[in-house]
Amino acid sequence: MTETLYDVAIVGYGPIGQMLALLLGQKGYHVLVVERWPDRYPLPRAVHYDHEVARIIQAAGISAALASTTELTDLYEWRNAQGETLLALDQRGTGLSGWPESTMFTQPIFEAVLAAQVASLPTIHLRRGWEVFQVEQSAEHVELTVRKKKSEVSPNVETLTMQARYLVGADGANSFALQQMNTSITDLGFLFDWLVVDVIPHEERQWSPLCWQLCDPARPTTLVSGGKGRRRWEFMRLEGESVEDLNQTETAWRLLAPWEVTPQNATLERHAVYTFRARWADNWRNGRILLAGDAAHLMPPFAGQGMGVGMRDVMNLLWKLDLVLSGRADDEILTSYTSERL
Ligand SMILES: Cc1cc2nc3c(=O)[nH]c(=O)nc-3n(C[C@H](O)[C@H](O)[C@H](O)COP(=O)(O)OP(=O)(O)OC[C@H]3O[C@@H](n4cnc5c(N)ncnc54)[C@H](O)[C@@H]3O)c2cc1C
CATH class of the missing domain: 3.30.9.10 (D-Amino Acid Oxidase, subunit A, domain 2)
Structure with missing residues (x-):
């Protein structure tokens, strides 16, 4: 067992785990991130974010680094087979957050830019190539056990146990953390x-x-x-x-x-x-364990909002965890996380 008691342990280093780690790290919190795969996920996924997500990206300090790789869009049209317009969503101009209503981007580039920013912060400890397979919580902390996969170089499975005050499962669609939640699931089929x-x-x-x-x-x-x-x-x-x-x-x-x-x-x-x-967990908090991003909710991509919704989870968790970790609020405030986000 390591001596360190991290403030927050994050399971999963997709865009949601990355953003949460980054924003907590900017505030000086000690963050452990555990990611199963040694390398970034290379396959196609998100391409769109809205003005609120652009504002979160600004808070992360990466707007300038992304600018040359994005493209603004002004209209999102739905047409039938005859070419007639069924629906036209006006996405021109600037949204309430002061950023363009609609931006098209490349997720692997976005994740690379986030990763570079995370790497610049000294209080974030990233363990890539490790998988969380056991979690237990007490009144004071969460204990997570992680294992490194066997390889030709080291045929034995290496395991480690670590502790954090809170654990956030940002571990995607097949979430291990979700299994720890004791929650019902709503599935629209x-x-x-x-x-x-x-x-x-x-x-x-x-x-x-x-x-x-x-x-x-x-x-x-x-x-x-x-x-x-x-x-x-x-x-x-x-x-x-x-x-x-x-x-x-x-x-x-x-x-x-x-x-x-x-x-x-x-x-x-x-x-x-x-x-x-189209599926979500009905409860995103179980004591010191919380869910964010695809681990908590999945939606078809036609509105281009799956990752954006996860970014809003991050912002909600961020201010709450900040108050609790700094002793300015009781952790009872985490109870409203689910109802505010669902
Ligand atoms: C085709 C497609 C198009 C999309 N388009 C859009 C769009 O335009 N706009 C938008 O906002 N969203 C879009 N989305 C959704 C968006 O891609 C996802 O919502 C987003 O990537 C989810 O991020 P995440 O960090 O929650 O999960 P993930 O990116 O899935 O990351 C989870 C991470 O957790 C790791 N992990 C899992 N279990 C463990 C474990 N036990 N231990 C350690 N690590 C673990 C995984 O390896 C993974 O790296 C789209 C999705 C798809 C599929």
């Missing part, structure tokens, strides 16, 4: 597979509209910016298609061809099949 494809066009091209949904039952398709210099397509799996067939490079090119995107004029950066879900 939304369950669809989509092929997600990120492309880098070789030459600049005007996309009009920049971001839209093709609501054609023959192949529901998302066509949006993936950040500056990148395009994102998402194709719904149809009945009779298998996930394996859909998740092939050849399939991606075949589905891109009607949009005049070919290996001759674009690079296929990444592709992956995701099952989109």
Whole structure:
């Protein structure tokens, strides 16, 4: 067992774990972050954030570092198979937070910028390549046991036990922390597979509209910016298609061809099949254990809000944990976290 009692232990170093670690670290708190994978997640995911998330990014001090990789959008349109507009969301201008209403970005770049900022703070201790597999809590602290996977170099599983005053599970869709919550789950039963494809066009091209949904039952398709210099397509799996067939490079090119995107004029950066879900935990706090981000809630990406909602969890947790850890409030204030966020 290590001697250190961390203020907060965070399980998971996705964007939510990163942002929480960074903002707590900026306040001088001692933060332990445990992340299962040795390297950053390379597959396509979030591409959009709103003005409130942009304000949180400002608080993290990374707006300038991101600016050259993002792209603003003014309209998000939903069209039927005949090309008629069903819905047009006006996203022009500046939102209440003083930042653009709608920004398109590249999640792996965003995570790399966050990681560089985290690395500049001395009170954050990151353990990559370690997995949390056991958590116990007492009146004073949480004890977490972590293990490092076997490798050819070290065939034995190495384990460590560490302690923190609070633990935040930011460990994503298949959350281990969620299992410690003793909570019911609300599941709306939304369950669809989509092929997600990120492309880098070789030459600049005007996309009009920049971001839209093709609501054609023959192949529901998302066509949006993936950040500056990148395009994102998402194709719904149809009945009779298998996930394996859909998740092939050849399939991606075949589905891109009607949009005049070919290996001759674009690079296929990444592709992956995701099952989109609509599900959340009904309780995000169990004593000293809290949930944030995808661990607490999952939603289909059509509104571009999954990560953004997690960022708002972070801000709510941040001010509450700050007051509790600095002795200015009783930890009873953490009780309202779930009801304020759900
Ligand atoms: C196709 C797609 C498009 C999307 N588009 C948008 C969008 O435009 N805008 C938006 O806001 N959101 C979008 N989202 C959602 C967004 O990507 C997620 O909400 C966000 O990445 C979740 O971040 P997280 O940190 O909560 O979880 P994750 O990024 O999943 O991170 C969790 C981390 O925890 C680690 N972990 C898990 N278990 C353990 C353990 N036991 N021990 C140690 N580590 C562990 C995992 O390895 C992982 O790195 C999209 C998602 C998808 C799939």
